[in-house]
Every structure is written in C-alpha cells, then in structure tokens.
C-alpha cells in the first residue's frame with residue numbers, strides 16, 4: 617500500500633512538472649527540435665500512415681509479434697495490461713528495448729472492477745501505471761479503454777453515466793484516450809480465421825489515409841500472429857508507412 621501511495625504521488629508530481637515546463641518543441645532523440653522544424657519532421661502526416669495497435673498483452677505471443685515487426689523494421693503501439701506471469705517481464709522489457717510505444721489499457725481488464733465506478737477505474741489504471749513505472753521505467757498518459765470508449769456499457773442506461781464520467785476525468789487529468797478505425801475482428805474469438813483477420817483489415821483501409829488497426833496480443837489468439845505478415849505486406853503494397861501513436865498523433869476517438 618505504501619508503494620502504491622508513493623507511486624501515485626510520484627505520478628502526480630511527474631504530471632505537475634510536465635505542466636509547469638514551457639513547451640520546448642518536439643524531442644527527437646537526445647536533441648530538441650525547434651518549433652520551426654517540427655512541420656518537416658511531421659511531413660509524413662501528409663501521406664498514408666498505418667498504426668498497428670495490440671491490446672491486452674503481454675502474452676505468450678508477444679515475442680513472436682515483436683520478431684515479425686523487427687523483420688519489417690516496423691514499430692507498433694501496445695496497450696498493455698498488468699500481467700504477473702513469469703514470461704511477461706521479458707515481454708514488457710523487449711517491447712521497450714525494441715522501441716515500440718507502450719501505452720495503458722487496464723490492469724485487470726475485469727469490467728466488474730474497471731467500470732464499477734470512476735474511482736474503481738482510476739485505481740485499476742494507477743495500479744497499472746505504478747507497475748510499468750516502478751518495474752520497467754515506462755510512463756504513458758495514453759490509454760485505450762477496455763472495449764473502447766464507445767463500449768457496450770456506454771449504451772446501457774445504468775452504466776452510461778459512469779463511462780461518461782471516466783472519459784471526462786481522463787481528459788481533465790491529462791490522459792489521451794485512443795480508439796481505432798479498423799477492427800481486425802481477431803478479438804471476437806480465437807476461432808476467427810487468419811484469412812478473415814486479413815480481409816477485415818484490407819476492407820477497412822478503403823479510402824482511409826490514417827489507419828489505426830485493432831489487433832490483440834492474447835495467448836489464445838494465434839491467428840493474429842499468423843495473419844500479421846500478410847497484413848503488413850498488404851498495407852505496404854497500398855502505400856502505407858508505419859508509425860507509433862503518441863500524444864501528437866491525430867486523435868482517433870469514437871466520439
């Protein structure tokens with residue numbers, strides 16, 4: 617409990633320092649890029665960009681996913697959970713070491729805890745932030761809500777006010793929540809075929825300049841791993857370059 621309190625305090629301090637510091641431009645490696653140069657750095661935003669996003673990891677598939685991404689020299693964004701399994705430690709470390717973006721999803725992913733109340737939501741979220749920060753030095757203010765910001769609970773009268781209040785507080789506390797615009801459908805069930813995952817992504821790209829693709833890093837979802845090389849090949853052929861999501865990425869939110 618003491619550790620949790622210390623961590624919450626340090627997270628708050630970290631945020632306050634961030635708010636007090638002047639805008640120094642975009643950090644690029646060790647150097648700081650002045651404001652005038654940022655449009656050049658961001659010129660690729662005029663082109664087609666694909667953001668591969670993986671929810672729910674780490675899993676037993678993480679290392680294989682990372683190896684595939686390495687093969688294509690692609691960085692992805694992982695919205696992670698709190699996973700205490702022995703294999704997970706290496707997976708968190710490798711995501712970080714290989715330069716991928718690591719953002720927040722949920723510690724427990726248990727709807728009865730996460731969406732019980734705004735207080736319960738932020739306890740779960742802070743628990744994840746503390747784990748990532750203390751064990752791996754990972755800090756993020758980006759979150760993908762379990763089920764997305766427009767999940768089923770938002771369509772039920774009893775839970776709608778809870779989700780709305782969570783979204784309001786996330787923004788007020790300086791978090792950015794990120795949804796997606798292509799559902800690969802891999803999360804529906806492990807029986808969804810490799811081919812269906814590929815064709816869902818391919819259909820979703822029609823007429824889209826920026827594609828934020830929902831994929832899953834879950835033990836049972838082997839077909840996601842099998843589909844990944846083809847998904848990357850198709851996106852490359854369609855002229856997309858790949859990037860990670862950060863606070864400067866154009867917002868992709870359902871509402």
Ligand SMILES: [Zn+2]
Pocket residue numbers: 671672721725761762763
């Ligand atoms: Zn999830």
